[in-house]
Amino acid sequence: MTIAKLAEAAGVSVPTVSKVLNGRSDVAPATRTRVEELIRRHGYRRRRGPGGGRAATVDLVFHELDSAWAIEVIRGVERVARAEGISVVLSESGTDPGARDGWVDSVLARQSVAVVLVFSDLAAAQRARLAARGIPLVIVDPTGTPPDDTPSIGSANWSGGLAATRHLAELGHTRVAMISGPPDVLCSRARIDGYRAALETAGLRVDPALLRTGDFHVEAGVEAGRRLLALADPPTAVFAGNDLQALGVYEAAREAGVRIPDDLSVVGYDDLPLARWVGPPLTTVRQPLTEMAEEATRLALSLSRGERPANLRLDLATSLVVRQSTAAPGRR
Amino acid sequence: MTIAKLAEAAGVSVPTVSKVLNGRSDVAPATRTRVEELIRRHGYRRRRGPGGGRAATVDLVFHELDSAWAIEVIRGVERVARAEGISVVLSESGTDPGARDGWVDSVLARQSVAVVLVFSDLAAAQRARLAARGIPLVIVDPTGTPPDDTPSIGSANWSGGLAATRHLAELGHTRVAMISGPPDVLCSRARIDGYRAALETAGLRVDPALLRTGDFHVEAGVEAGRRLLALADPPTAVFAGNDLQALGVYEAAREAGVRIPDDLSVVGYDDLPLARWVGPPLTTVRQPLTEMAEEATRLALSLSRGERPANLRLDLATSLVVRQSTAAPGRR
Structure with missing residues (x-):
């Protein structure tokens, strides 16, 4: 047409x-x-960009930019786009629906070839406006179940939750707490289910008092850590929702004079570069953020060329990285 | 014209x-x-963007994207640009001059309104190509002395080096080491001079064996830290080139069984969010990266509108943030 x-x-x-x-x-x-x-x-099908190809852009959109997490994703998108001579337009969508409409206007005005949306979602009307111009949308780490026609790249959250908790159970911990991300977010639910599955497989009771939730910032980990350590029968291990929450648990432990890993084992999630360098180095579940971003960008650019990739939804594997923040309990 | x-x-x-x-x-x-x-x-003077203003972009260019540092800068640029309805195009320039030519082509093809260049530089010919189209260039944290006509936003590196070293001298340290960033980079030179000035003011000898250099990554801090701790007369305090190098010194200290701050005081530089959360929390010099990025973006956009700002070169203030990685020496 x-x-x-x-x-x-x-x-x-x-x-x-x-x-x-x-x-x-x-x-x-x-x-x-x-x-x-x-x-x-x-x-x-739109032609590519106004400048003979060299002006082509792909839009990368974050819900918020204030985390060490974001740079891992940015790097992956930038690498794949650059290899194809395409520039990356970065924005923070915020939560204001009006601002998001303005953002869609700007994507259309720039004639971006594709949109990569991170840990966020668009209203159906906004998705439709992109679709009407043939601008493909790919979601990285979807917060909910995207509509059937939206491609997405996630990671094996259930397996990650399982691996983290099984590691703690195998070390001999029986009081294993979990701090989860927001429970309305899909990845949090999957990790909680993995945590439960590992406990049940190990014959351990799932104690609701040991399951806390919070957002993905350090402060949420401090808060949940304090409450867990103040319990009459505190946990000997904590599986945190991400590395930043785990750092918050470190802080709560320091305040309470609880040593890691002697008195308390801690497992994080993501394996941000800082996990290697905190004291003690953090045992964590590696989520391949950069690879997820690369995969999503390749998928988005492929769709923008009118190709029909075989897989529109992929979950990349997660893996446990054991460092020095976990040990057998009862060394005190 | x-x-x-x-x-x-x-x-x-x-x-x-x-x-x-x-x-x-x-x-x-x-x-x-x-x-x-x-x-x-x-x-x-170029008109703004092809899409009635909403397509306008500003280019943000990093030498490399692989540091927690970058996200602080990105956030500042994104915030100011968004407030003016301008999108941010992010790229990594790399070191290959050919790739940089390609990048300039893409800036011209997209008709970007301005370029913000971070901790990097462009060849004179590339600067001239931008200037010829009326695309202003502002450098954040210049690595060298930019040519007279290039606006730049830096920070008070000499004062930062002075404050860090004076803090250690005032605690009673007499063997104060410094790990500097690459010595051909302007900010490193300024911090070294601040370090020397503080030692001399305190009546302390500047021992060349205690001055090490390395790039701005954790590994450089590990390497320099190991060498310093292996000296016959090791330092009791280290002023690191940035927070990542400081984390490397933490690692070297752990390996050597040296406790921080009991046996060794450590000061970082930048005050990245992680500085608060490492163990022990890091005393560091706060460099206002986000504010520097905001200021540079405001300046670039102002120039793109044809305005003549009063100040084309600014250094924002740095300040010492004292946490728990520094203490009086000799507590062992």
């Missing part, structure tokens, strides 16, 4: 179709809706 | 001038040189 044919079918001028495709606001809403509906029905 | 007048003066067509402005390669080199020379002489 060419722009000329779209214009004819919609009964509007070619410049008007072009304005709709480029997300301009000076188009009557009814016209915009009619053109978008036609594009949806007949398809339209 | 309009495109039409430039074309007339150069004796070429309007589309040819347009091609030169947009960095297209299908222009004879002699023609390109002639047009660029005219633009340089007479000036030319």
